[in-house]
Amino acid sequence: MPRSLKLFITGLVALSALALVATSFVFATRTDWTLGLRPEIGVPLSQSPEVNVLAGVAFWTVLTLFTSALPVQMPRGTFVSTSIAPIVASMVLGGPVAAGWVAAIGTSELRELRGRVPWYGTLFNHAGLAFPAIVGGLAMDLTRGNSPGLVGEFAATMLGAGTFFALNTYVTSTAVALRSGQSFRVVLVSDFRGFSINFSALTPLAWLMAQIYRLPDGAGAWATLLFGLPLYTTRLAHHRFVEMREMFTQTIGALAEAVDKRDPFTSKHSHRVKEIAIDIGREMRVNEAELEALEWGGLLHDVGKIGVPDSVLLKQERLTREERILMNAHPVKGAEIIAPVTKLAPELPIIRHHHEWYNGSGYPDRLMGEEIPKLARILHVADAFEAMTAARPYRMKPLSQEQALAELRKFAGIQFDPVVVDAFVRTKWAEGVSDPGRPIETRPVPLLSQAAGRMAQAAALSDAPPQSDPR
Numbered sequence: 101m102p103r104s105l106k107l108f109i110t111g112l113v114a115l116s117a118l119a120l121v122a123t124s125f126v127f128a129t130r131t132d133w134t135l136g137l138r139p140e141i142g143v144p145l146s147q148s149p150e151v152n153v154l155a156g157v158a159f160w161t162v163l164t165l166f167t168s169a170l171p172v173q174m175p176r177g178t179f180v181s182t183s184i185a186p187i188v189a190s191m192v193l194g195g196p197v198a199a200g201w202v203a204a205i206g207t208s209e210l211r212e213l214r215g216r217v218p219w220y221g222t223l224f225n226h227a228g229l230a231f232p233a234i235v236g237g238l239a240m241d242l243t244r245g246n247s248p249g250l251v252g253e254f255a256a257t258m259l260g261a262g263t264f265f266a267l268n269t270y271v272t273s274t275a276v277a278l279r280s281g282q283s284f285r286v287v288l289v290s291d292f293r294g295f296s297i298n299f300s301a302l303t304p305l306a307w308l309m310a311q312i313y314r315l316p317d318g319a320g321a322w323a324t325l326l327f328g329l330p331l332y333t334t335r336l337a338h339h340r341f342v343e344m345r346e347m348f349t350q351t352i353g354a355l356a357e358a359v360d361k362r363d364p365f366t367s368k369h370s371h372r373v374k375e376i377a378i379d380i381g382r383e384m385r386v387n388e389a390e391l392e393a394l395e396w397g398g399l400l401h402d403v404g405k406i407g408v409p410d411s412v413l414l415k416q417e418r419l420t421r422e423e424r425i426l427m428n429a430h431p432v433k434g435a436e437i438i439a440p441v442t443k444l445a446p447e448l449p450i451i452r453h454h455h456e457w458y459n460g461s462g463y464p465d466r467l468m469g470e471e472i473p474k475l476a477r478i479l480h481v482a483d484a485f486e487a488m489t490a491a492r493p494y495r496m497k498p499l500s501q502e503q504a505l506a507e508l509r510k511f512a513g514i515q516f517d518p519v520v521v522d523a524f525v526r527t528k529w530a531e532g533v534s535d536p537g538r539p540i541e542t543r544p545v546p547l548l549s550q551a552a553g554r555m556a557q558a559a560a561l562s563d564a565p566p567q568s569d570p571r
């Protein structure tokens with residue numbers, strides 16, 4: 101575990117404990133409350149108000165336990181669960197101390213008891229919800245006043261829950277970013293959708309649960325249990341979303357694999373290109389939608405090779421000019437194949453332009469420099485590195501990683517965007533590989549104005565392209 105994460109979790113746990121103790125003391129001085137808890141949370145079990153409020157806290161804790169037993173992992177690694185609803189309801193009914201305890205104890209999971217979660221994960225799961233719950237409870241308490249009425253209480257609930265969600269999202273994203281090395285912004289933006297669906301669906305539900313719970317004579321507690329069903333369906337909706345995305349990625353992966361398998365040398369090419377492209381994208385701090393486009397675009401970039409005859413695709417000798425024209429049609433063919441899939445619209449420019457050269461001598465549209473879509477420039481570097489370091493029918497002996505990196509550096513500003521090459525050097529794919537460094541001239545070399553540009557232009561359609569230019 102990184103030291104920064106250890107420090108972060110320790111700080112968060114200390115802060116949660118401190119907040120729980122401090123609020124317990126402060127709220128215990130309220131004469132109309134019991135043990136620092138609003139009496140509304142109590143279940144009318146006995147004459148003792150203390151027993152009743154403790155039973156109420158236990159009720160909400162158990163409900164939270166059940167709902168947190170079904171967390172769903174979001175694409176970038178954070179978990180969402182519907183346990184937020186009973187925590188917010190306990191916040192409405194019992195105040196910040198109740199919410200703190202319900203969040204701290206109720207978020208225990210079976211995975212933790214079975215020892216499948218490391219100790220710091222366990223501590224984090226509890227403190228990461230308890231601290232935001234206490235702060236959210238305080239925000240709610242400050243805004244609702246003594247007799248807020250339905251609208252006032254609803255508004256205070258939204259504010260308290262909003263504070264709770266925002267703080268929870270913040271600490272969770274920080275922890276995931278520290279653990280995985282992804283940027284905080286990427287994690288936050290990527291899983292924000294899940295969090296916002298959670299917030300807008302669960303907060304009104306939590307408020308409603310609190311209203312039902314107040315039904316007289318203990319009937320409320322029973323009626324509240326009926327909410328298990330909508331909570332379960334909400335959880336199912338999250339699960340479906342994650343499952344659908346996974347299924348889509350697998351289908352695309354299978355299609356890419358089918359294309360790669362036509363040539364025994366390129367099996368897994370698209371998968372590896374995807375991995376490299378995503379890592380470069382992360383280094384360049386692209387947003388979540390762009391990372392997804394790199395993932396799917398990486399898998400599909402050579403799908404147009406479906407239309408290239410075997411005699412050309414598998415040819416070991418140099419391609420003739422005519423064969424090269426056939427081969428070079430694959431980006432356009434690929435974009436045409438994918439065009440009807442509306443969900444893949446962001447991937448089209450990647451597929452079409454992944455063989456454009458930075459100096460304008462690539463294909464199919466001879467775009468130059470920044471005219472080439474950024475994600476296509478990223479994919480071009482990933483594609484070239486993967487192709488150079490793997491055996492190909494036309495080059496049986498792969499280049500070493502050093503040689504491949506030297507080629508990327510040599511053709512930076514000619515074939516590749518130098519900024520992308522710089523980012524590639526910072527990824528794990530170039531770790532421990534000696535780097536010749538950035539050449540002095542890295543602006544796009546205008547076509548025909550310099551020897552390198554002329555050479556590159558000729559190379560694009562010649563029968564002897566440079567090593568760095570994958571077929």
Ligand SMILES: [Fe+2]
Pocket residue numbers: 401402430454455483571
């Ligand atoms: Fe290609």
Ligand SMILES: [Fe+2]
Pocket residue numbers: 369373401402483570
């Ligand atoms: Fe490729």
